[in-house]
Structure formats: C-alpha cells, structure tokens
Amino acid sequence: MAEEVESGTARVDAWIWSVRLTKTRSVAATACRAGHVKVNGERAKPAQQVRAGDEVRLFHAGRERIVVVRRPVTKRVGAPVAVECYVDNSPPPPTPVEAAVVGIRDRGTGRPTKRDRREIESLRGR
Numbered sequence: 424m425a426e427e428v429e430s431g432t433a434r435v436d437a438w439i440w441s442v443r444l445t446k447t448r449s450v451a452a453t454a455c456r457a458g459h460v461k462v463n464g465e466r467a468k469p470a471q472q473v474r475a476g477d478e479v480r481l482f483h484a485g486r487e488r489i490v491v492v493r494r495p496v497t498k499r500v501g502a503p504v505a506v507e508c509y510v511d512n513s514p515p516p517p518t519p520v521e522a523a524v525v526g527i528r529d530r531g532t533g534r535p536t537k538r539d540r541r542e543i544e545s546l547r548g549r
Contacts, residue, residue: 433495435462435479436469441496442505444481444488454483479509488513 433441436455440448452469454460460467461480473479473492481488490509500508528535535543 431495432472432474433497434469435460435467435471435473437497438473438492438495439479439481441499442490442508443499443502444490445483450483454481459483478512486513486516 436448436451439445439451439454439460445451445454451460455467455469455471458466459482462471462473462477464478464480467479473495475492475494477492479488479490479492481490489512491512492509494508496508528539
C-alpha cells in the first residue's frame with residue numbers, strides 16, 4: 424500500500440476495479456474504450472491516470488455512478504476500505520416501481536399498435 428501513496432496516481436481502469444465499481448478489470452477497461460468512463464468531464468482511456476480530487480463518471484449496469492477520488496489505489500481492496508477511497512455523488516438508483524413503468528410488453532403479443540405506442544411514450548414522458 425505504500426506504493427500507492429507514494430505515486431499519488433493510478434490507472435483509471437485499475438482504480439475503478441480496485442474500489443469495486445466493476446467486477447473485473449477487463450470490464451472496466453472495456454467501459455473506458457466504449458466511452459462509458461469520463462474523468463473530469465473528458466472521455467478516459469484505460470491507461471489515463473487519476474489522482475485525489477478527480478471526478479470519475481461511470482455508466483455501468485444501467486446506471487450512472489459519479490464518484491470523486493479520495494485516494495488512488497491500484498490493488499483491489501475490501502469493501503469497507505473501498506468505500507473510503509471515494510465520495511459517492513451518484514443519483515439514487517430507480518425504485519422497482521419506477522423501473523417497471525417503462526412499459527414492458529408481454530412476449531408474443533406482437534408489434535404494438537399506434538395506440539399502444541402512444542401510451543408507452545406517454546408513460547416514458549415523451
């Protein structure tokens with residue numbers, strides 16, 4: 424751990440994996456390459472360095488996580504320690520009721536009619 428404190432920086436893909444925002448480092452690197460990770464508002468490549476105070480935005484598993492780096496770590500740490508490495512500014516995840524309002528159609532019901540489509544769009548707020 425002395426190695427991480429001395430350098431003061433860490434690769435963004437390794438840091439995302441280390442603080443348990445993604446399950447594997449390869450998933451974190453893939454998210455970076457796909458443009459789902461932003462550091463201080465800019466798209467991040469997997470090898471980009473993060474330091475304390477940087478804002479990292481990660482879109483993963485259907486929600487956006489907004490975290491501010493407190494401490495850069497390069498090795499995966501336990502969950503209690505991981506929470507101390509960042510400040511979570513993410514919006515709360517949608518409740519199951521809000522998630523169900525999306526307008527899920529039953530399988531095999533066919534293509535929605537014009538009326539069905541309008542009802543679905545009104546539920547989505549369009």
